[in-house]
Amino acid sequence: MIPVVVIFVYLAIIGFIGAMAYRRSRENTEDYFLASRSIGSMVFFLSLFATNMTAFAILGSSGQAYRRGIGIFGMMASSSCFVIPLTIFFIGTRLWALGKKFGHQTQVSFFRDRWECNHIGTAIFGLSAAMLVPYMIISIMGGGTVLAGISVNPATHQPLIPYALGCATVAVVVTVNVFFGGMRGTVWVNIFQTILFLLFGLVAVVVISHALPLGFSDYIGKLAGDEKTRFLVTREKMPPQAFWSYTLIPLSSIMFPHMAMMCFSARRVTAFKRTVVAYPIAILVIWLPCVFLGVLGFAALGKIPDPDEVLLRLLHDYSPAWLAGILGAGIISAVMGSDAHQVLAMSTMFTKDVFAHYGGKEKFGEHRAVHFARGFIVVVTVIAYLVALELKEKQGIFEIAVRYAFSGFAALSPVMVAALFWKRSTQWGALAATVFVAGFLVWTALTQYHHKAGDVLWQIGAGKDALKVFFLNPTGDVAFCNGFMTVVPMVLGSGVCVVLFSLLTRPPSKATIDKYFDTTAFPKPS
């Protein structure tokens, strides 16, 4: 009961901060969606980081570490330490400048203007929206899982807050916060949330280490000494191809619409300086304890039905009830911080890229556009909530994220790079890449549905030396060239499409190219 009370106090604080932000708001879309592009340096870092950290960073990482071992940190976290700050540095800063100069509030509005296109921008919007929804669902699922896990009654072993109610609670709090506070409410809440979940890992490790019957070294030694569990403290069962492939996944970060919106919202470009340096350290602070505890959980708890709940089980078994509540609030923070940005991004995209673009703003005015955005937030959250309930028994948190959102957004990164840095790129190159990514995602989903683990779809040669071009690996995922993740052919194919179709078609007018590549926005280095 105590953890539940602590978490509801936390949720009340979130609601209060959102209400404060609402009192500061102005009724225009730039203020509602981007807080009037006024986010300061420290707030920018805390909020940008919260934007990118989902339930997956805490629950998914520990769950994956429980299944696959410490290699998860190198594969997912340290690859993000390298790629994400670089993309923020090279792409995020440019997006900020172009948003400031030309008033863009979404990636699609930039693409439309940069390539003088209309419906192709809508196609990119459609694909981005379709890939963002699963990401939102993960957040809501994570919230439901945490609240159910943390509220288990020791006597009955039943949660006081069932999964469905937990999902609903998170969805309602996020919706209220975003509905009233917009971007300002979201980033103010992020300050509180990011500090809370940055502290989470360290506190969890210290508390659990004191409560465990054996020391850390005893548990790790036990895993390392047993041939059956040794893979958890090495990477001997992790294919190097998969490890390398994953370095492409963090390219998705800058292509997530909510990340781009955060880049648009900074007051000064210098806000990016602190962010890119601190970002790898923040990833380290969150991921290292979670991955370690996931592996430790295997040794301390043995087999558990749902590995994604390993951290919750450790907290439940080895921390005092009030602290489990605070730590649970830390996890909920990661969940809601990113979910709020995703909901806001969906609303912004729909309002600016569809409603306003196709005449809604002229017809109904700026004031009504904000009302439209708020209505859209309610609708999209209800849909995400219903899908979260439906998918609970069908897909793991991590699988949905990687298959449908992360790989797809990573594969769209060549489109952004071409828009920013290649004058000769065209709308048809962008469309070809978008169609390729969408087609590949549909093909992957259908293949996984119709085939079983181990099936070979296309093979060159025979016997031991055969090259399995496309096949389903032992976990049922489509794999490429003897073990690479599908993100590899997706990114390469997307890049080829952009280049090939751009070269085959007419570039934008000289006026547009000059507008985006003039000496003010992108001067030649001295």
Place this chain on the structure above:
Amino acid sequence: MKKLFLFILIALVYLAHQDLWNWKKADPLLFGFLPIGLTYHAGYAVLCALMMAALVKWAWPRHLEAEEDSAADKNPGPD
């Protein structure tokens, strides 16, 4: 020359991520419990922060700061 140095730096940091030599090892254990595969990549995260600090110092896109003045005038809010 500076651009070439920074490009090489980024390439080397990228290559350092693929630590195949630690693949099948658990030892040495830092503090008696942190396997080498985890210790190495924790250090790698710090290396990435240092790389980004170098890029901020020597490759910062200063020309983009031209957009700041008008922005600061337009949005003087305390956020």
